[in-house]
Amino acid sequence: MIESFEELEAIRKACHSMVTKSSSLSAGTAVIPIPGLDIGSDVAILMRLIPKINEKFGLTPEQIDSLDTESKLFVMTVISNTGSKMAGKYITRKLIVVLLNKMAGKVAAKGVAKFVPFVGSVVAGSISFTAMKYMGNSHIDDCYKIALAALEKRRLETAAVVVPTSEQTLSIAANGPTKAE
Numbered sequence: 001m002i003e004s005f006e007e008l009e010a011i012r013k014a015c016h017s018m019v020t021k022s023s024s025l026s027a028g029t030a031v032i033p034i035p036g037l038d039i040g041s042d043v044a045i046l047m048r049l050i051p052k053i054n055e056k057f058g059l060t061p062e063q064i065d066s067l068d069t070e071s072k073l074f075v076m077t078v079i080s081n082t083g084s085k086m087a088g089k090y091i092t093r094k095l096i097v098v099l100l101n102k103m104a105g106k107v108a109a110k111g112v113a114k115f116v117p118f119v120g121s122v123v124a125g126s127i128s129f130t131a132m133k134y135m136g137n138s139h140i141d142d143c144y145k146i147a148l149a150a151l152e153k154r155r156l157e158t159a160a161v162v163v164p165t166s167e168q169t170l171s172i173a174a175n176g177p178t179k180a181e
Contacts, residue, residue, distance in 0.1 A: 002147050011056045012144050019136030022049045023129045030128035046096045050086050057143035059087045078149045084142035
């Protein structure tokens, strides 16, 4: 469970770094003019990347299941409200393919572009890098919002618990509780 805003920011920064590295790998594969290689590579990259991001933010299905009932319900509600398709879920090949299909225009342009000598490979790599970076960063943004909401909820709950000072405790012990007027 993320305990501070600073920790949450550090996680976000680390995840952005992972996305940039994965995007570079995707771009490197896209420049190779073999049909379908880039899509297969993107699916494999996302199948590793998305669960790592979920884990860093405490949003794997196992991590959510380990929460108390109230916290679990809150996190699942926030996930639903953000519209995240990948937070708190088991990441399957089918889910990744569905999400890639939503980016079909970029994927098709990348596939066609790579067959134009030299410049096409550069264009395909650029499209691949941008698409991977967009998908990864969008997921980070969703996870960040969810984790921030959970962190703020815990902070509010902690702030709402008021511990009486020793003077108040002595007064209550000596006089009994009094009704506020």
